[in-house]
Amino acid sequence: MEPGDEEDFRWILAFKSGREEGFNRLVLRHKDRIYGLCLRLLARDPLEADDAAQETFVKAYHSLREFRMESKFSTWLYRIAVNTCKNRLVSRSYRESRNRRDPETADADMAHTASMAPSPDQVLEAKGKREKIEAAIARLPEEQRTLVVLRDVEGRSYEEIGEATGLNPGTVKSRLNRGRGQLQEWLRGYFLPLLILAAGGLPWIAWLAIMAGGFPRGDANG
C-alpha cells in the first residue's frame, strides 16, 4: 500500500469516528484530480466540471461511512466521478435531443459530445501544444476519453480503471489503445507542420509555395 493510500485510510477512519476534519482532508487531497477528470470528461466546460466535482464529493460524503476500504479510496472516488460525469452527459444529451426533437439521433451521447467538442478548426486554432492535446482529448468519444484521461493523464493502473469504469482490464486496454490511436492520428496531423519545420523543411515549404503560385510573377507586357 502506498503512503498516500495509508493517509487516505487514516482520514477515513477519522471521519467514521465522527470527525468532520477527516472528510475535509480527503477533499483537499483529491480535489485537483477529480476536477481535472471532470473537466476533461465534460469537454472542457469549467462550470460543469466544477459542479460535477462538487457533486462527486457530496456523493462520497454520504457513502463514506459504508466504504470498507477494500480498494483504494482514489479508485472509489474516480468511479463516482466517472459515473457522475456520465450521468450529466446522458441527461444533457437527453435534454438537448428532446429540445432538438430529432428522433433520428441514434447516439445522443455521441452527438452531444461532437457538439460540445471543439472542431478540428478549433483544435488547429488552439494556442500551444497543450491546448491542442486537450482539444483532441475532448473530441474523443466518452468511453475512450474516460480511459485516456484515467490512464495517460492520471496514471491509473488498468485494474483501477477497470474498477472505476466497470470494465475488465482486457477491454480497458483495447478500447484505450483505440483512443490513443485516434489521438495520435489527430496530433500527428496537427504536429506534422511543426515537425517539418523542426526538421529544417522551411526551404521545402517555400518551394512548394512557389510551385503553387504563391509568389507574384513579373509581367512582360507591363
Place this chain on the structure above:
Amino acid sequence: MAEHMGDMDKHLDEDLIFGLAEGGLDAAARASAEAHLRNCAACRRELEAAAGYFKEIAGLEPVKAPANFLAHVRARLPRPSPFRAFLDVFMKPLRVIPMQVALLTILGLTAISSYLYQRGGLNKDAAGVISESPAEPAAELPADADVGPAPAAPAERPESVAGNPAAASERVYQSMKKAEPDLRATSALSRSQANGASRSRVEAGSSAKKSSQTLRHIPGQAQKGQAQSDQDEAMRESDSPIAPDRAASLRAPAPASWQASPPAPSPEMEPGPARTEQPRAAKEAAKNDAVKEKKAEAKFGPVDKIGDKSKDMEEVPDSQVPGNAGALGSAEPPAFTVSLAPGKRIGDAVSGLKAMGIDSLSARSARTGGEPGGGGIDYIFQAPASMRTEIAPYLERYGKVEVAGLPAAAGGASLRIRIRFLP
C-alpha cells in the same frame, strides 16, 4: 494509424505497439515484438509515434480546482444537528487523545478509586468506630447454645422471683441500701481498671467514654398508658436476647455442673489481667450502648446522658434516678447474684441487659471480703417494672443465679436493682 494485424508475421497491432511503448508487455511478447521491429521499418515508425504520444500526454499540466472548492462542497452538505455540534465540542479532547487511551485512563482511575475507598473503609473499622450493627452476643446466639446443657433442678435457690416477690423485694431493697457505702470505696479501683486500657488509646478512650454514657429513658413517652405493651414491643423489635415466649423455657433450674465446678478466680479482680478484661468488656459495652442509644432515641425520645463512666463510678445521685428520689448513699444488697459459668463474661451479660432496656447506672467492684458473694462486681441497673420477671431467666444463661428478691418498684415505674457478678 494504419491498421495492423495481430499476426506477428505481418505488422504489430496497436495493442502491442502501445504496450511496447508503455513498457507493459511481458518478456516473451517483448522479445517477439523486438524481433519483428528489427525487420519492419513501418512498425518502428509506429512505435516512435506511440512514444511521442506518451511524451506529449505526460507534458500536460495538472489542473487546479477552483478556489474555495472545499467551502462550496461543505455548503452542499447537510448541516449537523445542534446536538451533534455540541457533542463534537464536548468530545473535543478525544480528538487529541485517542478513544482507547481515554477509556483506559477512565477505567484505571475507577479501579484506583474503588481500591482506595475500600482501604479507607477497612481503616475506619480498625480504628474502633462503633458500627451500626448491634453486635450483641446474647441476641445473636440462639438460646440453646448459650444456655448449655439442659438445666437441672438447682440445689439451692433461696427464692424464686416469680414465687414470693413482695417480702423478698423489701428485704433486698433494705440490704442494698446498707451496702451502698461499701460499694463506693471500690469505685476508685473499678475506675482505674476501666481506664487502664491495654489496647490503643483510641479504643480505650472511645469505649470508656461511650460506655460510661449512662442512658436514662425519659419516662414520659415509654411509660404512658400502654407501658407494658410498649416495653414488650421494644423488646421484640430490639435485639433482645430473650423473647417473652421463650422466657418460660429459660426459667429452669441451674444445671448441676455449674454448682459442681467452683467459680474460677475472676481475672477481672486481678490488677494486671483485669486491665485487659475491663477495656474489652467496656468496648463491647460501649458499642452496644451506642446502638441502644440510637434505638432508644427512635422509640422513646431523646436520651439524657449522664457524663463519663469515671464519674458514674463514684457516685450516681439517687435523685437523678427516676423513682428513687429520697434514697441517698445507701447501697442496697444485690437482687441477683450471678456466678458466671466458664466462658461467660460479665460484659456479655451487661450488654444483653442493656439491650433489653435495662439501663446500667454504674458498675462497682465489691471488695468487701467476708460478705456473701464478696469479691465480685456489682452493677446497678435501672429496670422498668414490667421487666421484673425477665431478668432472672436472662441471667441464668450466664451462670448460676441466686435471687435475693427484687426491690419494690420506685414510684411504680422502675426498679433499681443491683446485680452482682461473681467470677
